Amino acid sequence: MPDAVSAHSAAPKPTPTPPKAFAPEDEAALREALKRCSPSTFEAAVQYRRTGNPEHVPAVVIGVIERFVEPDLRTKLKDADDDLRLIEDLGIDSLTMMEIVILVEDVLQMSINNDELRNLRTVGDVKTFIDCKIRGLPLPKPTKFIPIEHVAAVMPVQPPFLFLNEASVSSTAANGKYKISGQEFFLQGHFKDNPVMPASIMLEALGQLAVLYLLEGAPTEPGKVVSAQMIFFTGCEGVRAHRVCKPGDILTLSIKPKRMKMPLATFEGSIRVGQEKAVIAEEITLTYGFVEAANAPVAINGATHAEATPEQTASLPSPTPLRAALNA
C-alpha cells in the first residue's frame, strides 16, 4: 500500500503558520467539512486559512464544539465563559472529543496527539491549547483536578478549618467547591438557632483556594517550588457579600491571579451558589516564598505529582495521621 505510506508520512506537522496557499478547492473542502457549523465558523476558518491570523481560531474552535453539542445544551455555550466544562456541562464524551479534534485538525491543518487531548477539560483549555499550537508556543500546564484527600494532603490548612471539598487548578485560574454540611463547629454559635456561613469564613475559603493555586498551579522558577509554610494572608479589597449561605448550599469558588510578583500574589475571587452571586472579592493578596524543589516536603502522593522523581518520592516524610486516615 504505497499510497497509504506516503499519505501518512505527508501528514501535516504542527507549524506556526498554515503551510500552503488557500486555493478555491480548499475552500470547497472547508465548506463541506464545516457544513453543519454556523456560517460564522466557516467564515472564521476561511480567514484563518487565508491569513494564518490566530485571532480567528477561537471562533472556529467554539463553532466546531457547538456543532457536536446536543441542541438543547448549545445555549450554555453561547453565554459561557472559559470555565465551562466539556464533559460535565456540555455532555461531550471522549469519543465526541475525538470527533471535535479530527474536525479541528482538518479545518486548521494541524495534528493533535492523544496525550495532549487528555488534559483538555474546559472550553478555555481547548482555546488556549489550540492557540498555543498555532503560535508554536509551549503548551500550558493542564488543568489539574484535585479531589478532597489531595486537597487536605497538599494544604497547610487542615480540617476542621479547611473549606474546600474539591478543586481544579490550571496555570490561569483555580476553581473549587465546598458544601456547607451544617456540622461546621462555628455554626453552633453563628447564629443562635440560625446557622449561617460567616462571610469571613467564605473569604477564608477563597484565600485557601488561592493558596492551593500557589502550591499547584502558579508558575515557579526552575528548581524551586512554593513553600506551603511561607504563604500568609496580607490583605483584601472590595469584598461584598450578596447572599446568605446556609447548610446544604454548595459554594462554587473561583479565583484568578491578577498580579504575581514575589513575594506578593493578588487574586480576584468570587463565590456562587448555583447561578447566584454569593461573595465577590476584587482583591485578595497573599505573600509567598520559594524553596529549593529538592528540599521541599512533598507531602502528597504520586497521583497528583506525577512529575515527582523517584528521589523525591523516596524522601517523602511519613504520612500525617490525617492522610493515613483518609487513605484508610
Place this chain on the structure above:
Amino acid sequence: MPRVFITGLGLVTSIGNDTATVVRNLRDLRHGFESYLPFQKPEIPVKVTGTIKGFTTDSPDQEDWTFPARYKIKRELLRTMAPHGLFAHCAMLQAVEDAQLADADISNPQTGLYAASGGSPYLTAYHHERLHKLGVMRCSPLGIVASIVGTLNFNLVAGFKIQGSSCGFSSACASSAHAIGFAFDDISLGRQHRMFVVGGEDGNLDAILPFAGMRTLSLQTDPNLASRPFDAGRDGFVGTGGGAVLVLESEEEVARRGVKPYAEVLGWGQASDGYNVAISHPEGSGSAAAMSNALRAARVSPAEVNYVNAHATSTLIGDISEAKALRTVFQESLPRVAVSSTKALTGHGLSLAGAMESAFCALALRDGFIPGCAHLANVAPECQALNLPRATENRQASIVMKNSSGFGGANVALLFKQIG
C-alpha cells in the same frame, strides 16, 4: 421449565414499516420489490431489491439520513449506527411500544438483547478508503462501532441501556434464527425474564452485490418475477434489508404484566450439514436434522405442524435441498403441512431473515392466516410433493415451523404455537 412467549414485534421491512401494513401485504401477497436505483448501470446485471421505504441512508454521514418523523433519535446515538442500525432502532421502538414495556422493563439485569447482522460493508468500505487515503489518525473514531459485525448489538445494547445478556450472532442467513433459539434457552433456563431478539441488514449495494459473484442473485429485471421460491423458473434470490425485533418473555412476566402474547415459542433445534462452505447439502441433511431436533425438543409430532415458513430463498440448489429435507421430516404428513416462503414478497434479508420471518409467523398465528406462495407459477419438479398454497389461507394454524439456513451449512428450525 418456564414457557416463553412473543409479546412484542417491531418491523422495518420491504413490505412495511409497521405490523399492520406487513400483515396486509402478507395476506394480499404484495411484494416490496423495486428496480433499485444504484443497480441501474450497464455493468450491474442485478436490478431488483426489496427496498425500505420512508428511509434514506445512502450517505456515510448519519446526519444526512432521513427517517419517519415519529422516531426521535439523538445525534449521540445516530452517529454510531449503520443503516441497518437505524432500521433496527426504529423496530426496537415499535417493539417496546407494542409490548407495552416501561423503561424499567427494558433496563434491568433480567432483560437481555441478542442481535444478528452482517455488519455494514458499506460503512466498512467507506472508512477503509479514508484510512488508506487520509492516514490512520484521520479515521472517524466511531467508524469501527458503526460498521463491523456486532455494530447492531453494540448500538442497541448501549442505546437501550440493556443490562442482561447481550451477544451478536453471525451464522450468516441463520444468524437471527440462532439468536431466537438462544434467547429462548436463556428464558427457559431461567437466566433471563425477557429477551429482545433483533435482526438487521443494510440491504444496499455493498451488502447485496457481493453475492452476485457467487451467482446466487436473481438477474430478473421484472420485480414481479424476481423472487420465486420453489418455482421452476427461479434464478436466484433478491436481496433486502431492514430491521426486525421480537420481544420474548417468560410466562411469569407475561402474567405479571398482563399482556396478551402473539404466540408461544415451543422450542428449537439446530444441526449442520458438514458438507460445503456455501452450498446446501443436496439431500438437506442438516436442515432435516434441525427440524427433527426442534420437534423432539418441543415434543411436537410432525403431524401437529400446520405451516412451515420455509427458508427457501429462490436459489436453484437451496430450495430443492429444503424441499427434500421437508419430505424427510414430514413423510406421510407432508401433504397436510402448508409450506410457503415469504421471501417471495420481501426478498432475502440474510442475517435479518430468521427474525423477520419469525415475526411474520407470530402475526400469522395471532391473526389466523397462512401466507401463500407468491409468484409461484410452475412448481419445480423436485418440490411438487410439497403443499404450496398459491393464495393466502384464512385459517388458524396451531403450530408453525420457521426454517433458516446459513453459510457453512448451519440450519435452525424454530417452533411457534398459537395462544389459547
